[in-house]
Structure formats: structure tokens, C-alpha cells
Amino acid sequence: MIHRLFRHIDAGTTSYTDETGANPVSSYTCADRLDRERRTLFRDTPLLVGFSGRVAKAGDYVVEEIDGRSILITRDREGAVHAFHNVCSHRAAPVAQGSGNARRFVCPYHAWTYGLDGTLQSIPDGRSFDGVCKSAHGLSEIPSAEKHGLIFIRPGGGDPIDVDRHLAGLERDMAAYGFDRFHHYRSLTIERQMNWKLCPETFMEGYHLQYLHRESVGPIFFSNLMAFDSFGPHTRLTLPRRRIMELRDRPEEDWRLIPETAIIYNFFPNVTMVVQAGHVEMWRSYPSGDATDRCKVQVSVFTPEAVETEKARKYYEKNIDLAIRTVDGEDFPLSEAIQSGHAARAHETLIYGRNEPALTHFHASLNGALGA
Ligand code: FES
Ligand SMILES: [Fe+2]
Numbered sequence: 001m002i003h004r005l006f007r008h009i010d011a012g013t014t015s016y017t018d019e020t021g022a023n024p025v026s027s028y029t030c031a032d033r034l035d036r037e038r039r040t041l042f043r044d045t046p047l048l049v050g051f052s053g054r055v056a057k058a059g060d061y062v063v064e065e066i067d068g069r070s071i072l073i074t075r076d077r078e079g080a081v082h083a084f085h086n087v088c089s090h091r092a093a094p095v096a097q098g099s100g101n102a103r104r105f106v107c108p109y110h111a112w113t114y115g116l117d118g119t120l121q122s123i124p125d126g127r128s129f130d131g132v133c134k135s136a137h138g139l140s141e142i143p144s145a146e147k148h149g150l151i152f153i154r155p156g157g158g159d160p161i162d163v164d165r166h167l168a169g170l171e172r173d174m175a176a177y178g179f180d181r182f183h184h185y186r187s188l189t190i191e192r193q194m195n196w197k198l199c200p201e202t203f204m205e206g207y208h209l210q211y212l213h214r215e216s217v218g219p220i221f222f223s224n225l226m227a228f229d230s231f232g233p234h235t236r237l238t239l240p241r242r243r244i245m246e247l248r249d250r251p252e253e254d255w256r257l258i259p260e261t262a263i264i265y266n267f268f269p270n271v272t273m274v275v276q277a278g279h280v281e282m283w284r285s286y287p288s289g290d291a292t293d294r295c296k297v298q299v300s301v302f303t304p305e306a307v308e309t310e311k312a313r314k315y316y317e318k319n320i321d322l323a324i325r326t327v328d329g330e331d332f333p334l335s336e337a338i339q340s341g342h343a344a345r346a347h348e349t350l351i352y353g354r355n356e357p358a359l360t361h362f363h364a365s366l367n368g369a370l371g372a
Contacts, residue, residue, distance in 0.1 A: 043156025149179030168232025199285035
């Protein structure tokens with residue numbers, strides 16, 4: 001990969017598609033289109049929801065809002081991950097909130113109690129529920145799978161998830177990183193007035209680095225220069241930092257890719273993972289109800305070591321702040337303005353340059369999945 005990046009640097013090139021691409025603006029504004037996306041992409045497709053470290057220990061749990069549904073993710077006593085609808089079997093109250101470590105979940109409404117594996121353990125005043133069989137009224141479980149330190153769920157139910165098959169070649173990268181040893185550092189939610197696709201798209205090219213990010217991360221990277229690869233519907237961009245040039249003076253056996261690049265994955269359809277030297281960011285974008293121009297972005301940061309000392313905290317805060325400030329302070333405000341531009345229907349189509357192959361690939365994959 002480093003040789004490949006050097007070839008681009010020497011020639012002043014980047015990864016290209018054969019032809020420019022186009023995409024109708026209506027894919028950001030059409031309610032029918034969003035409806036199909038929600039049914040197909042956010043119900044049936046396995047969705048990456050985080051690293052194993054989000055629920056590291058037995059009893060850890062987290063409640064996630066995924067396209068308007070409250071999903072409870074747990075790790076049981078045996079270490080297995082589960083995902084449930086966070087909906088009580090009695091009268092549908094949510095049984096858990098936020099995240100933490102628990103031995104059981106007690107519904108706040110009438111205290112029906114569930115185990116980490118979703119089994120219904122107790123019903124207060126059980127005599128009033130004669131004939132209700134506890135074993136048949138646990139939490140409603142949805143398919144989940146954990147591999148390479150990644151947790152996937154299929155929110156709409158259905159078949160079990162085969163992670164490697166879903167990763168379509170990316171499993172080799174994922175197995176190599178050792179993400180199963182990473183720690184959850186921090187998560188936050190960002191709500192924005194833009195179509196959910198504008199979040200993954202903002203990470204899909206390096207063409208804008210020297211312009212939009214002139215004052216922030218732009219100077220750190222080569223602009224409009226990256227190596228693009230696709231794996232089934234997923235994509236990977238490898239963007240070189242300018243200091244990669246220093247490797248040329250060093251023996252090749254000392255070359256390391258990760259410190260000299262940002263590697264950006266799109267886990268089809270909605271998750272961007274940015275791998276940098278010190279930490280990994282995950283940006284998960286979901287539609288907000290049936291509004292074509294609203295999304296909820298969950299940002300999580302994972303670190304290779306537990307952040308326990310003040311010094312480590314300062315180091316990570318500095319890197320993470322720059323990353324989040326850049327995206328939330330520069331990319332997303334522009335993405336919201338883009339959404340307004342789409343609403344104005346100034347143009348019928350958007351144009352993707354030959355230097356923006358991930359965007360062309362993303363939309364071809366979306367159209368394929370939607371049968372559009
Ligand atoms: S709704 Fe949960 S105990 Fe009644
Ligand atoms: Fe950007």
C-alpha cells in the first residue's frame with residue numbers, strides 16, 4: 001500500500017473510476033426512496049453497531065436507537081452478545097436505558113425482570129398472570145453476531161449474520177487490527193438537518209481536504225490523493241499524511257502504514273470507521289423517522305489501551321477533538337447547506353468525478369440493494 005501511495009504521490013494522481021458518475025438529487029429528498037432505504041437497508045442488512053469493547057464485560061449493556069427503534073445490546077454471563085427490542089413483554093415499556101453493567105433488567109413500569117439473555121425471570125403478583133408462560137415471554141431477540149471485535153445486528157430480524165460473508169473481503173483487514181482488544185472511550189449523538197447519506201459521503205473522498213479543511217486537517221494530508229478499494233458494497237480509502245515522505249529515507253522493513261495514513265472504511269450502508277494511529281472513530285448515521293432531511297449520527301471513539309491516566313486522556317482528547325471538530329464543525333454544516341440545495345432542486349443530478357470513486361461505488365451499491 002505504501003508503494004502504491006508513493007506512485008500516486010510521484011505521478012500526482014489518485015484512484016480513478018473509468019468515467020464520471022451522476023446521481024439524481026431526488027435520492028436525498030424523495031420520501032418513497034427513504035421509505036425503501038429504511039425497509040431494506042435499516043431492517044434487513046446487517047448493521048455494524050460498535051466494537052466488542054462497547055459491551056466489554058459480562059453484564060455490560062448499551063441501549064441504541066437505530067432508525068427509531070430502541071435496541072438493547074447485552075453481554076451475558078457466558079460472554080455471548082445479544083440484541084433485543086428494548087420492549088417489555090408486559091405492556092411494552094423500555095426495560096433499560098443508557099449503558100452500564102447490570103445483573104438483570106427490571107422494567108420501570110411494573111418490575112417484570114429479565115436476564116442478560118433476555119429470559120423473563122419474574123413477574124410481580126404472578127397469580128394475576130396465571131397461564132402466562134414465562135419461558136415464552138422473554139425479550140424479543142434479533143440476530144446479532146460478534147467477530148474480529150465488531151458487533152453486527154439485523155434490526156428487522158431474519159437470518160443469522162455471517163460476519164465474514166457480509167464483510168466480503170474486508171475480514172482480512174478486520175482480523176489484522178485486533179479490534180477485539182480496543183476499549184470504548186466515549187460516544188455522543190449528533191442530530192443534523194440532512195439526509196443520512198450525507199454523513200458517510202463526507203468521508204468518501206479526499207478531494208475537499210485542501211479546500212474545506214484548509215484551517216484544520218487539510219495541511220496534514222495530501223489532498224485529492226488516495227488509494228480506493230471496494231469489497232462487495234463496502235469501501236476503503238487510504239489517505240496518506242504528508243509525513244509519509246519521511247519513510248523514503250528509512251529501510252522498508254521499518255515502514256508502518258497506519259501512523260502515516262488515515263484509513264477510512266464505509267461499512268455498507270451507514271457506518272464510517274476512521275482508523276488513525278492513536279484511535280478509531282466510528283460514525284453511524286441513521287434516518288430520523290420519515291424526514292428525508294434529518295439524521296441522527298452516533299459517534300464512538302475506541303482506543304487501543306484503556307484511558308486511565310490524565311496524560312493519556314489529554315493525548316486522546318486532543319486528537320479526538322480535532323477529528324470531531326473537523327467533521328461536526330466543517331463537514332456537517334456544509335452538508336446541511338447541501339441538503340437545502342437539494343431541496344431547492346437547483347439541479348436534477350449531482351456529478352461524481354473520476355477522482356471520487358467511493359461515491360460512485362456507494363450509490364451503485366445502494367441502487368443494487370434497493371433494486372433501483
Ligand atoms: S410494561 Fe414492563 S412491567 Fe409492565
Ligand atoms: Fe471532510
